[in-house]
Amino acid sequence: MKRVFKRAKKTPYDILSQRGHGLIAAIPYLWLIIFFLIPCLFLLKISFSEAVLARPPYTDIFKILPEGLLQIRLNVENYLTLFRDELYQMGVITSFIIASISTLCCLLLGYPMAYTIARSSKKVRSILQLLVILPFWTSFLIRVYAWMTLLSPTGIINGILLRMHVITEPLALVQTPFAVCLGIVYVYLPFMVLPLCMSITKIDAELLDAAYDLGCRPLKTFFTITLPLSFSGMIAGSVLVFIPSIGEYVIPELLGGSETLTIGRIVWNEFFINMSWPVASALAILLILFIVLPISFWQRWKEVKT
Amino acid sequence: MDSQSRTLKMILIAGYAFLYIPLLVIVIFSFNEARLITSWTGFSLKWYRELFSDTVMLRATLTSFQIATIAATIAVILGTLAAVTLVRFPHFRGRTLFIGLAAAPLVMPDIITGLSLLLLFVGLHHLTGWPESRDAVTVTIAHTTLAISYVTAVVQARLVEFDRSLEEAALDLGASPLKVFFSITLPLIAPAIVTGWLFAFALSLDDVVIASFVAGPGATTLPMVIFSSLRFGISPEINALTTILILFLSLSMVIATIIMRKTQRPAS
Structure with a gap:
């Protein structure tokens, strides 16, 4: 027995x-x-x-x-070059600014979208979520290309504006930092909306009902209950957008001009054009050490804590 | 409240418009006769004809599909094993490292994954003579490595939520552990495995950065061909290709969703 x-x-x-x-x-x-x-x-x-x-x-x-x-024989010259040369510092700053602005824009557009999706009925919600994911399944390159066709001097936006006589000559939309941010927001928006959606859906509806019953106005309810409770989703979404965009190569290469020299493009150029493998590696190591590792550890720590 | 919810709905619609209009424009203009996208000059299928007579593009498509199929299949097997390990074996030596390794490729920028794998292949070649040249095999290995993490995450989520007493019951009735895995566990996690495979396939078909690093002259993938042609600007041929890809991918996505819904309902 x-x-x-x-x-x-x-x-x-x-x-x-x-x-x-x-x-x-x-x-x-x-x-x-x-x-x-x-x-x-x-x-x-x-x-x-x-x-x-x-x-x-x-x-x-x-x-x-x-x-x-x-x-x-350890040669630290590669690292010293990275700290000495202004090109690399500019690259880091550019990447940081572009990634931050893009993440913020994703959050600003993604939050109301996620909120509306999460607040709709279960059946509608799953369809709306699917519609957010669907573009993600079409090729990444093609989504970047879509913006090239829209923004280029011979593209649609310029074409329409010219025909409406709003402008007399094509605007320089492509090859700008603006285009890079737009491209990043476009490509990574689903990464922001989905985790947000999940965390807003999880919020107990009874909490909101209680607040309304006690006479709390909708706007105040939102700021005192929904927003703080969806904070984890905001963080998760922001990390999912920020990390790939800081190392992004394709979007700044295709939509950015020569001045949007991001870390990703510098690594690529050092490797393929300058054939300087050690410098490219040193830059990659710094990127891992100062961005990828801290963010993943921090996220893990938050997960364990909750 | 009413005006607020109306504003929210407007933002939602604007968001979807933002996501879909650019793709829609490409699809429409793939049937345009003119080379330039500024004006509509008439319906034509000439860019499709041009696409199908482009042997470089066709060969690259074939290569990409081969790589994606093999990489997704290996990744699904390894990822499922990894997920089973993570969920079912709570204690073994080196578990923390394993957790880290299984999740790390998710947060690693592509450019670093590509660079580091290339350095590995070059170093290995230097030491052992393998790989002799970089070709479809090295790309497949790279894509598999990237995809394992995604498959692991998807299968892991499914393993955590399903009822373990089913496995225990089968075991009590005398089934061998292997039989339990194949006749109970595997069917229950099958939807996650299908999703994982599709995800891995799409990842591989989508990647340009890693492939550019690890592909030798022997293997040019479709995204590499598209990328090099995009550097020279807009090409209507790409519009036609986009339309076909969108059709193919969304169709398989819809089919996968339907399959998943059907298989998930009785289980939940």
């Missing part, structure tokens, strides 16, 4: 744990270590090497000397 009871408490996975357990975990674990963790270590290693004209175009920082000693 005792044995039967004991067995009933076990789940399939507990029994598997003796043999299969390790195997199940090991396959994805190994894959992620080999193709995600080790590449990051390569990035770190190459950020400390020197650029040379060779294949591959960097020096090896580890060298086994004839006496059998391991020589390690």
Whole structure:
């Protein structure tokens, strides 16, 4: 009897744990270590090497000397260059401003959208949510391209304005920081609306009813109940928009001019045009260290706390 | 209250217009005869004809579909295993690192993922001779790595919410753990697996940055071809391609949603 009871408490996975357990975990674990963790270590290693004209175009920082000693030569010049050269500082500032403005715009447009979607009936809500996701499934490049066609000097907006005689010559809409922000907002808006929608839907309707019953006006109810309770959704959405836009390459390349030189474009140019792999790696390491890691840790910490 | 809700509705409509009008414009102008998008000169299918006679584009499309199919399939298998590990094995050594690794590709900018994977392939080539050249295989590996995280997240959410007593009951009735997995767990998480696969497929079909880093001269994907032609400006051929892609993707999305609704209803 005792044995039967004991067995009933076990789940399939507990029994598997003796043999299969390790195997199940090991396959994805190994894959992620080999193709995600080790590449990051390569990035770190190459950020400390020197650029040379060779294949591959960097020096090896580890060298086994004839006496059998391991020589390690760390070159911090790449990092110093990044801090010294104004080009990189401008790049960081530009990326930061563009990503912040875009995130804010996404929030300002996304919040009322999410609020209205969350407040509609269940059936309508799922359709409205699907409509937010749908453009996300059409190609990313094509969504950027759509704005190229709309904003270009021979594009639709200029065409209409010219025909209506509002302007006499085409406005320079594309190749501006404005176009880059617009593109980012357009592409990443669903990332803002969906988490917001989820957190607003979760708010207990009885809380709102109670507030109304006690004579609280709708606007005040919104600011004292809904807004604070949907804060986690605002944070989640903002992170989802901010992180990809700070490292964004394609949108500033296609919609931005030469002055919107973002971190993503600098990494790309250093790598493909200047063939300076170590500097590109150093920049990538700094981006991980100062933006990606802090934001993910902070988000994780918030999750654990709630 | 009434005027407020009206304002909100207006914003919602404006938001949807913002999301859909640009795509609609492309679809309409893909049937335009003129090269320029400023004016409508007449209905024509000539850009579609041009598209279908563009061998570079067609070959790239084929390559992209192959890569996306293989990458999505591998990612679904690995991602499901990862999700099962995370949800069902609460204690094992290295779990914290595993959680981090499974989520990290989600927040990593593409440009860094691409760069770091390229450095890995170059370093590996230097050390072991593999990979001999960068081609569709390296792109597939890169896309799989990116997609695993998405699949894991989707399947994990489904695993957490379903009733575990079903598994326990089957086990008590004498089913082997493997049989329990295949006849109970797998059917229950199947909708999440389908979603994960579609997501992985779309991710792979969408990526230009990572592919540009890790694809050698041997493999040019569709987004790479589109991207290089976009750098030279607007091309009506791309309008035609867009229309086809939108049709294809939204159709499969709608079908997937219908399948998911049908399979989810009895379970919930």
